[in-house]
Amino acid sequence: MALWGGRFSQAADQRFKYFNDSLRFDYRLAEQDIIGSIGWSKSLVTVNVLSIDEQKRLESALNELLVSVRDNPEQILQSDAEDIHSWVEQKLIEKVGDLGKKLHTGRSRNDQVATDLKLWCKDEIAVLLQAIGHLQLRLVDTAEHYQDTVMPGYTHLQRAQPVTFAHWCLAYFEMLARDKSRLQSTLARLDVCPLGSGALAGTAYPIDRDELAQNLGFVCATNNSLDSVSDRDHVMELLSNAAMGMNHLSRFAEDLIIFNSGEANFVELSDKVTSGSSLMPQKKNPDALELIRGKSGRVMGALTGAMITFKGLPLAYNKDMQEDKEGLFDALSTWHECLDMAHLVLEDIQLNKQVCLQAAKQGYSNATELADYLVAKGVPFREAHHIVGEVVVAAISEQKALEELSIDQFKQFSQVIEQDVYTILSIESCLNKRSAKGGVSPEQVSMAIKQAKDSLNNL
Ligand code: ARG
Numbered sequence: 001m002a003l004w005g006g007r008f009s010q011a012a013d014q015r016f017k018y019f020n021d022s023l024r025f026d027y028r029l030a031e032q033d034i035i036g037s038i039g040w041s042k043s044l045v046t047v048n049v050l051s052i053d054e055q056k057r058l059e060s061a062l063n064e065l066l067v068s069v070r071d072n073p074e075q076i077l078q079s080d081a082e083d084i085h086s087w088v089e090q091k092l093i094e095k096v097g098d099l100g101k102k103l104h105t106g107r108s109r110n111d112q113v114a115t116d117l118k119l120w121c122k123d124e125i126a127v128l129l130q131a132i133g134h135l136q137l138r139l140v141d142t143a144e145h146y147q148d149t150v151m152p153g154y155t156h157l158q159r160a161q162p163v164t165f166a167h168w169c170l171a172y173f174e175m176l177a178r179d180k181s182r183l184q185s186t187l188a189r190l191d192v193c194p195l196g197s198g199a200l201a202g203t204a205y206p207i208d209r210d211e212l213a214q215n216l217g218f219v220c221a222t223n224n225s226l227d228s229v230s231d232r233d234h235v236m237e238l239l240s241n242a243a244m245g246m247n248h249l250s251r252f253a254e255d256l257i258i259f260n261s262g263e264a265n266f267v268e269l270s271d272k273v274t275s276g277s278s279l280m281p282q283k284k285n286p287d288a289l290e291l292i293r294g295k296s297g298r299v300m301g302a303l304t305g306a307m308i309t310f311k312g313l314p315l316a317y318n319k320d321m322q323e324d325k326e327g328l329f330d331a332l333s334t335w336h337e338c339l340d341m342a343h344l345v346l347e348d349i350q351l352n353k354q355v356c357l358q359a360a361k362q363g364y365s366n367a368t369e370l371a372d373y374l375v376a377k378g379v380p381f382r383e384a385h386h387i388v389g390e391v392v393v394a395a396i397s398e399q400k401a402l403e404e405l406s407i408d409q410f411k412q413f414s415q416v417i418e419q420d421v422y423t424i425l426s427i428e429s430c431l432n433k434r435s436a437k438g439g440v441s442p443e444q445v446s447m448a449i450k451q452a453k454d455s456l457n458n459l
Pocket residue numbers: 022026083109110113317319321322323
């Protein structure tokens with residue numbers, strides 16, 4: 001039976017009922033709805049709506065229901081209840097009879113759904129923080145393993161300066177650290193409880209809302225009832241966190257897809273995360289990474305969708321708000337799935353160290369070193385930059401690396417170049433010199449690895 005039949009004489013059209021009902025997706029809020037209901041029943045004792053004994057009977061029936069939905073959440077989908085709130089109330093009435101009908105006193109589905117969803121978001125944030133931390137750990141381990149694997153670093157997708165694979169891994173570690181801190185700050189803002197705001201104007205029962213909030217694990221109760229029932233900032237924030245997180249994972253995927261291409265051949269992906277072609281027997285495609293990149297689109301779309309849905313809503317609750325859930329559930333589970341998949345890709349990745357090194361040596365990625373060398377010998381940087389440009393042109397025409405030119409050839413461009421130039425043109429020297437904080441020098445990278453590990457241990 002619907003929760004609101006009294007005023008109606010005609011049954012709802014079946015097509016409208018299907019369109020309006022939310023049980024098929026909000027069944028995921030079952031646990032939160034039951035926990036919220038237990039909290040509410042305790043508050044009803046304090047305002048003499050329920051006796052202590054009645055509350056105990058309700059609580060134990062709700063706890064039984066909790067165990068049963070944890071065990072088998074799919075059972076909920078068999079029901080034709082309108083939404084999860086109706087379903088829980090129906091089940092409660094089945095268990096304890098008329099006493100179950102008292103639970104909704106002073107409460108509205110508007111403050112109820114707002115509370116359920118916040119409780120759900122809090123649980124989900126904890127799960128996502130763990131998944132991100134897990135991937136960070138994998139990145140640090142991979143970095144540690146490939147500390148001496150030199151590869152080209154790029155700007156404009158042109159070889160720019162040598163870096164190490166470890167340094168690349170740690171770049172993604174940093175992005176993930178920011179993703180975590182964004183989730184934590186979203187959590188801090190959403191951790192206020194809307195329950196006890198009624199439909200929009202506040203509850204007519206003088207309950208201690210802060211106590212109720214704390215019973216449910218929130219920091220305190222919300223300030224304004226109109227805002228409480230219509231605030232979905234946390235949905236948009238979480239979607240924005242997810243969109244940003246997916247942006248990072250998508251770039252991670254794109255980098256590895258390039259590194260895995262036949263042209264680069266820097267990395268070998270495991271058979272576990274690649275698939276073949278039905279026609280071309282030689283193919284091994286990076287599907288896991290392509291799907292991570294691809295799925296980022298729909299997560300970003302969910303953010304856009306939510307922003308547009310909420311932007312025109314007058315205060316307070318409007319049914320449009322029911323649209324907050326499907327996009328959020330889908331986006332957060334997609335993000336989680338992609339974090340796990342990125343982890344799986346890294347588990348068995350193999351670097352072709354020699355190919356990476358050769359590529360780093362090509363492309364004149366030590367040209368900046370030569371310019372710095374000239375500067376050290378007193379040539380102004382702008383002039384040095386120009387001279388090196390000419391040296392590069394000459395080397396290209398001879399199909400040689402800079403370090404393969406003879407001293408005589410160098411001297412045609414600048415008399416200050418001596419034998420010691422060959423040391424500074426080496427890859428080791430390129431890396432070692434970048435020893436300021438955040439640079440690619442081996443000692444900076446190993447310090448960064450240590451710091452990264454410490455930050456994970458201090459969770
Ligand atoms: N299913 C609804 C939602 O998700 C619950 C709140 C319904 N409130 C109402 N006044 N009809 O938003």
